[in-house]
Amino acid sequence: MPTPRLHWMRGRRDEEGGEARTLEWIGCDDAGAAIARVVRLQGPLHTNWRLYQAVALDTEARVVQLRPPPPAGADWLAYIGGQVVGRAALPLQAVRTAEAALGAG
Amino acid sequence: MSETPLEKIRNIGITAHIDAGKTTTTERILYYTGVSHKIGEVHDGNTTTDYMEQERERGITITSAAVTCEWKDHRINIIDTPGHIDFNIEVNRSLRVLDGAVFIIEGVAGVQPQSETNWRLADRYNVPRLIFINKLDRTGADFYRAFDTLKEKLDIVALPLQLPIGSEDQFVGIIDLVEMKAIIWEGGELGAKYHDAPIPADLAEKAKEYRQTLLDTALSVDDAAMEEYFESGDVAVETLKRCIKAGTISGAFRPVLCGTAFKNKGVQPLLDAVLDYLPSPVDIPGIKIAAEEGEDEHTERRRIKADPNAPFAGLAFKIINDKYGTLxxxxxxxxxxxxxDTVLNTTRDHKERIGRMFQMHADKRAEIKEVSAGDIAAFVGLKDTMTGDTLAAASDPVVLERMAFPVPVIDISVEPRTKESVEKMTIGLQKLAGEDPSLRLRTDQESGQTILSGMGELHLEIIIDRLKREYGVEANIGAPQVAYRETITRPHTELYTHKKQSGGSGQYAEVKVVFEPMERNGGIVFENKVVGGAVPREYIPAVEKGIRVQAETGVLAGFPTVDFKYTLVDGKYHDVDSSALAFEIAAKACFREGMKKASPIILEPIMDVEITTPQDHVGDVVGDINRRRGMIQNQESSSSTIIVRAHVPLKEMFGYISDLRSMTKGRASFTMQFHHYDPVPRNIADEIMAKSA
Structure with a gap:
């Protein structure tokens, strides 16, 4: 089964510190429906007197804590339908991971 | 000088471990860019940048040399730096003023200790850099193994832009992963002829795999490039180059190239990469102005951007004295x-008139009439400007971020072989110390000896050799001394009467002085509490002076006495026999007697030592510091290294650099500076006193 190629577009961005960073890429099917996301991990992050080693933003931009934190170098998570399907050091690798998981599924 | 647009200027340094091929690579660059018409070789002693006699004799680079060349309509100012740790100041000051660097890594050994040290120095100054894995023609050379050492020892994201075709004596060219083509060097013509070719079939799969890694890594710094990739599954060469340049400047990754400079392969693509990926003066965020006194070092401060029309700002980073004067x-x-023109030396707050200006080409010079933002030039006629000083326009008298100089760690005493050479030696050493901020010169007050402090034995050996060759002074070298001090630990009141009656007018003075210990660095404090004119006012300064003079020679071992207060509380005088001299003599004797009863001790300098060591040697380093009577202050982890901070007596630090090198296979480095004085342990005090007796 060939790996489906999604249409990837920029999602949320972080403008903090004057430097814009893309926090997520959203993979859409031909009909424009978002079916996969690759999300940049952030952390350590202090919120409400708590220290989170690694967090990501869910589809509603809520902070999701990752426990245990992923190993060093796994800065991007690939999600399909809210399920983590893989981790990667770089966004393009995470995109390939998501597309491969979609193809396999 | 700058007719070249700023965006077409590159100010780069070439740096590496000793013998990795920096000077050889620089020679090829000068040849291919048409600056020289033949290639000089280090082993033949005829390279352009190693122009000093000592460099040519020893086959090593001692001083950094600036050269300029043109490549594809760009001007590249190159500084070739030394590899030996003793001349680290040259790397330090070069990296401070350059916009980019090429780190040369040996293809057989991979990352070597001095590469690590220089890499961390470049980290300190945020210098964008390219890595060139050199000597791939050598037996045992292995690009992939050398590449692995980049990640292991430097803890970086190393990104190959090229792969080798063949290895050792079969190394014929490279695969360019950006344009996905092979570049093959033809024999002869000293490597000047090369051609593009299809990627060899046996390397096609490997090239594809590495190209994907290149895309994954490089495009991650640029969202627009990612979108271009999502559209077509690839990106234009220009897009990829833009991303590589952005990642190189931000330090997100470090591009890796390869070749063999000695066999003339890989240098032209390295020059292309310098233009494509290293920043021009306008690509960098500008140099920070210095922090105000008391201001946090990390506070965001104003930056001076490269602009030829802005008020002048420049940094003096190197001084040399030759037969024509000071440059x-x-x-x-x-x-x-x-x-x-006249500028302000804002570091020392005085005006300097600019005499002649030169563009330097190693030891040769071309006179120029003006310099602009982005240039490196040598000025003649500056009278009181030292390395690290800022020169600025009076309309905007900024002080630029200062340079950090390594602390000299080895001292030697020097004395001229003939009395006639004393003055010549002093002048010579002062000039050499003016050129080299890692060389310190002082006179030991106790022995009167001239003490030279340097970075290592080779450093000091070269200085003594230069003293002989350039200033005609032959010198004897002696052993160094630790600068001990003395102080007291409890108060004592001493009454002393000086009475001399030997015919004629006599001498009479009596003083009663309270000696009290003070805090460290409290200095020497005098107080007069005499009431009722027991000691007439005109004799008080003589008492103060007498004790201060005598304090230069302590009562235990003759070292200066510090950190005490003395209060003149009472005394007596005689109308005829008292004099200022009599009171000075009485005060000196009062000090000698009183100090002995105030529990005197000897103090030794304690150094603040910072050792940067790979994790696998931290146990040895800490154990050794403990054996040296050191007190570990803290340990910090920084990527693959540990920084150990300790307070260690200076006496125990002589020869430390050699011990540290052998203990850590040369991978650790250290800096130290004076921190405070502490009492020496009893057994060591006894040794010191026995020596001085």
Whole structure:
């Protein structure tokens, strides 16, 4: 089964510190429906007197804590339908991971 | 000088471990860019940048040399730096003023200790850099193994832009992963002829795999490039180059190239990469102005951007004295300056008139009439400007971020072989110390000896050799001394009467002085509490002076006495026999007697030592510091290294650099500076006193 190629577009961005960073890429099917996301991990992050080693933003931009934190170098998570399907050091690798998981599924 | 647009200027350094091929690579660059018409070789002693006699004799680079060349319509100012740790100051000051660097890594050994040290120095100054894995023609050379050492020892994201075709004596060319083509060097013509070719079939799969890694890594710094990739599954060469340049400047990754400079392969693509990926003066965020006193070092401060029309700002980073006088090398960050202009030395707050200006080409010079932002030039006629000083326009008298100089760690005493050479030696050493901020010169007050402090034995050996060759002074070298001090630990009141009656007018003075210990660095404090004229007012300064003079020679071992207060509380005088001299003599004797009863001790300098060591040697380093009577202050982890901070007596630090090198296979480095004085342990005090007796 060939790996489906999604249409990837920029999602949320972080403008903090004057430097814009893309926090997520959203993979859409031909009909424009978002079916996969690759999300940049952030952390350590202090919120409400708590220290989170690694967090990501869910589809509603809520902070999701990752426990245990992923190993060093796994800065991007690939999600399909809210399920983590893989981790990667770089966004393009995470995109390939998501597309491969979609193809396999 | 700058007719070349700023965006077409590159100010780069070439740096590496000793013998990795820096000077050889620089020679090829000069040949291919048409600056020289033949290639000089280090082993033949005829390279352009190693122009000093000692460099040619020893086959090593001692001083950094600046050369300029043109490549594809760009001007590249190159500084070739030394590899030996003793001349680290040259790397330090070069990296401080350069916009980019090429790190040369040996293809057989991979990352070597001095590469690590220089890499961390480049980290300190945020210098964008390219890595060139050299000597791939050598037996045992292995690009992939050398590449692995980049990640292991430097803890970086190393990104190959090229792969080798063949290895050792079969190394014929490279695969360019950006344009996905092979570049093959033809024999002869000293490597000047090469051609593009299809990627060899046996390397096609490997090239595809590495190209994907290149895309994954490089495009991650640029969202627009990612979108271009999502559209077509690839990106234009220009897009990829833009991403590589952005990642190189931000330090997100470090591009890796390869070749063999000695066999003339890989240098032209390295020059292309310098233009494509290293920043021009306008690509960098500008140099920071110095922090105000008391201001946090990390506070965001104003930056001086490269602009030829802005007020002038430049940094003096190197001084050399030759037969024509003193040359001050300046990196111009902003503005334009012409011969005859006056600028402000904002570090020392005085005006300097610019005499002649030169563009330097190793030891040769071409006179220029003006310099602009982005240039590096040498000025003649600066009278009181030292390395690290800022020169600025009076209209915007900024002080640029200062340079950090390594602390000299080895001292030797020097004395001229003939009495007639004393003055010549002093002048010579002062000039050499003016050129080299890692060389310190002082006179030991106790022995009167001239003490030279340097970075290592080779450093000091070269200085003594230069003293002989350039200033005609032959010198004897002796062993160094620790600068001990003495102080007291409890108060004591001493009454002393000086009475001398030997015919004629006599001498009479009596003083009663309270000696009290003070805090460290409290100095020497005098107080007069005499009431009722027991000691007439005109004799008080003589008492103060007598004790201060006598304090230069302590009562235990003759070292200066410090950190005490003395209060004149009472005394007596005689109308005829008292004099200032009599009171001075009485005060001196009062000090000698009183100090002995105030529990005197000897103090030794304690150094603040910072050792950067790979994790696998931290146990040895800490154990050794403990054996040296050191007190570990803290340990910090920084990527693959540990920084150990400790307070260690200076006496125990002599020869430390050699011990540290052998203990850590040369991978650790250290800096130290004076921190405070502490009492020496009893057994060591006894040794010191026995020596001075």
């Amino acid at each position: 001050t090398f300046v990196r111009v960050y902003a503005g334009t300056l012409r011969s005859g």
